[in-house]
Amino acid sequence: MAGSSRLTGAGDPEATGSPATRRRATILDVAAAAGVSRQTVTRAINDMPGISVETKRRVLDAASTLAYRPSRFGRGLVTGGDSQLGLVVSDLTNPYSPELAAAVVRRAAAEGWSVSLVDIGLAGSADRLLHSLHAQVDVIVGYLGEWALGWESRFGATPLILLDAGADSPHAGINLNPAAAIEDLAAHFVAVGTRRPVVLDASEPHATSGRGSAMMGALERRGLSPELVHASASTPEHASAVTAQVIRRATPPDAIFAFNDLMALGVLSACRHAGLDVPRDIRVAGVDGLTIGGLVAPTLTTLAVDFDEVARHTLELAVALGDRRPDIDLHRVVSHRLVLRESA
Amino acid sequence: MAGSSRLTGAGDPEATGSPATRRRATILDVAAAAGVSRQTVTRAINDMPGISVETKRRVLDAASTLAYRPSRFGRGLVTGGDSQLGLVVSDLTNPYSPELAAAVVRRAAAEGWSVSLVDIGLAGSADRLLHSLHAQVDVIVGYLGEWALGWESRFGATPLILLDAGADSPHAGINLNPAAAIEDLAAHFVAVGTRRPVVLDASEPHATSGRGSAMMGALERRGLSPELVHASASTPEHASAVTAQVIRRATPPDAIFAFNDLMALGVLSACRHAGLDVPRDIRVAGVDGLTIGGLVAPTLTTLAVDFDEVARHTLELAVALGDRRPDIDLHRVVSHRLVLRESA
DNA sequence: CTGAAAGCGCTTACAG
DNA sequence: CTGAAAGCGCTTACAG
Incomplete structure (x- = not known):
């Protein structure tokens, strides 16, 4: 290595060993290698007319040799x-996320949009993630939770579409409304003779969820x-743990409405381990309409979210906001739908 | 509208109604509005030093008014x-995809990469999707199937990392190896007294899958x-349908090894509907290690993929290929691991 | 069929 | 603290 040219100090690890990271080739490098101008390179790379087959071949060869990729x-x-x-x-x-993502990715592809996926639940790095995301995309959509607070001052004019953040949110948003489906399920419970229903709610601090109190x-x-x-x-x-306690009582419930499908699976599991038959001994229902609910035994009755509908609104809002054309209804509502299956 | 200026013809729909799509503001627009130079705008927007608080305020206000977003x-x-x-x-x-995606997104975030998600199974549009993807990203990774054929000629030098495409693939790749886990599971089946095992394979045309014949x-x-x-x-x-037939026989199987977890769920479902107890009457195992397998009742024994390990290799390869530094092992292998749960 | 010029919207030195 | 200049890598007219 003595005598070889180097730009960095002797102690620099970058200067030692193996083929170092080379500067990426640009259109000018290819042009020089092929002995043509850069616009001729553009023509070859982008498959445009107005270039001879022979020139094109030469350019493409040079590009290949240099591993050229347009920036x-x-x-x-x-x-x-x-x-x-x-x-x-x-x-x-949580399977809810990918089911949503699948619908959004599908719809986005149809509209010619790409989608970058970020999991904000990741330990500590939420702020960094949002910063880098906001620098890369035209519109942000999703479950931001507390991170939506002070959005304007932190991320300037990046349009934001909030999912299920409430109708009074200052941002554009899509809200889920389980009200009608909850009435349908309650009516069903009554119709099949339920006497002692339990509402198994999520663990929101000191509070009952909207869907929990609606069902009550x-x-x-x-x-x-x-x-x-x-x-x-x-x-x-x-x-599962809560269910195990509740069904052990002298007069156990004959129906359990769980906060979501995932928790309902836990309920089903507890029932099975206790030797209870669902739905004969006890009925079970969840919320979300996850695909998995149709694959377990017994299949799960649920209040399903129409993810395609959510995705449709998402893209509609994204396109409008991306075009700086906010002359549309910025607050959409998607209703849950009762899907009766074996468990209830 | 008469007399108003318009650039388009009378029949153009774009010319009618509502605030039309305005040109997006640039840094120069903000500079002009705030009465400063563009580098001062850069300083304000990017929170850099060397700018008075008052100037910064003025610039930020102008940016906000113009809804400026850096390109x-x-x-x-x-x-x-x-x-x-x-x-x-x-x-x-298929839950397999999001579990993989979750691991990759997590790892990518840790390494400072963004990830764009594409579902190539979408009707007909695969080619268009790959084209637009290849124009947006530095490296492509995933299950390309037949689309990996002729990659070089179609997508030039875009680095490609193939998942589970076989060790003889010309591209960089990560292969899954179930061999050892299959031996473990077979040994387990034998140890617990299995006599009549069935291997329920996927529907590959006229062929038996690698894992199917390995288990045989x-x-x-x-x-x-x-x-x-x-x-x-x-x-x-x-x-489920195949299982229903098989367990109806005079001498039904006492164990079923399914091609993957999703199919194993179908097997469980068929067993339950036939009144068979798993694992007492019949044992069931799948492949993939999906989270859902741990949530159903009975919980599913499976050959689990270490998605975090796959993600780790993915990012390692992506970084190396993105840096044009292919002096590393371009073919990685991740082994399945037997996870014994209730179903077997 | 090919190339010289202009410009897309930013940031990074550098000069005041 | 602020601004004039240069340049990142490409494509789009336009001229030959």
Whole structure:
């Protein structure tokens, strides 16, 4: 190595060993290698007319040799580039997130948008993630939770579409409304003779969820006296634990309405381990309409979210906001739908 | 509208109604509005030193009024931009895809990469999707299937990392190896007294999958005579149908090894509907290690993929290829691991 | 069929 | 603290 040229000090690890990171080839490098101008390279690379087959071949060979790749920034600057959607979910390991993502990705592809996926539930790095996402995309959509607070001052004019953040949110948003489906399910419970229903709610601090209290009300209005219990965490495991306690009583419930499908799976599991038959001994229902609910045994009755509908609104809002054309209804509502299956 | 200026013809729909799409504000617009130079705008927007609080305020106000957002292309051209990974899956509705995606997104975030998610199983549009993806990302990784053929000629030098494409693939790749886990499971089956195992394979045309024949061999070597059956499609529903037939026989199987977890769920479902107890009457195992397998009742024994390990290799390869530094092992292997749960 | 010029929107030195 | 200049890598007219 003595005598070889180097730009860095002797102690620099970058200066030692193996083929170092080479500067990426640009259009000018290819042009020089092929002995043509850069616009001729553009013609060859982009398959445009007005270039002889022989020249094209020579250019493409040079490009290949140099491992040339057009810079998406250089190109995007002049063409405008594709639109990019940033999808933020809070926990990719909850099947709810990918079902939403699948619908959004599908719809986005149909509209010519790309989607960058971010899991904001990741330990500590949420702020950094949002910063880098906001620099890469045209519109951000998703479950931002507390991170939506002070958005304007932190991320300037990056349009934001909030999922299920409430109708009074200052941002554009899509809200889920389970009210009608809850009434339908309550009516169904009554119709099949339920007497002692339990509402198994999530673990929101000191509070009852909207869907929890809605179900309580719907059952009470029909003359039942539902019991409200909370899981200490919104997981199938905790749902299972609470269920195990409740069904061990002298007069156990004959129906359990779980906060979501994942928790309902925990309920099903606890019932099975206790030797209870669902739905004969006890009925179970969840919320979300996850695909998995149709694959377990018994299949799960649920209040399903129409993810395609959510995705449709998402892209509609994204396109409008991306075009700086906010002359549309910025608050959409998607209703849940009762899907009766074996468990209830 | 008469007399108002318009650039387009009278019949142009763009010329009618509502605030039309305005040109997006640039840094120069903000500079003009605030009465400063563009580099002062840069300082304000990017929170850099060397600017008075009062000037900064004025610039930020102007930016806000104009809804200014820095162009990611302009910025990327000079800063280099973040690295972007394109993740291609074949079917986002199969839980396998999101579990992989979750791991990759998590790891990518840790390494400062963004990931764009594409579902190539979408009707017909695969080619268009790959084209637009290849223009947006630095490296593409995933299940490309037949689309990996002729990659070089179609997408030039865009680095490609193939998942589970076989060790003889010309591209960089990560391969899954179930061999050892299959031996472990076969040994377990034998140890617990299995006599009549069935291997329920996927519906690959006229062929037996690698894992299917590996399991057949592993069982035969242990003195058993396993039966091989194929589902007419690789879905839980078809797995369910085949299972229903097989367990109806005079001497039904006492164990079923399914091609993957999703099909194993179908098997569980069929067993339950037939009144068979798992694992007492019949044992069931799948492949993939999906989270859902731990949530159903009975919980599913499986050969688990270490998605974090796959993600780790993915990012390692992506970084190396993105840096044009292919002096590393371009073919990685991740082994399955036997996870014994209730079903077997 | 090919190339010289202009410009997309930014940031990074550098000069005041 | 502020601004004039240069340049990132590409494509789009335009001229030959």
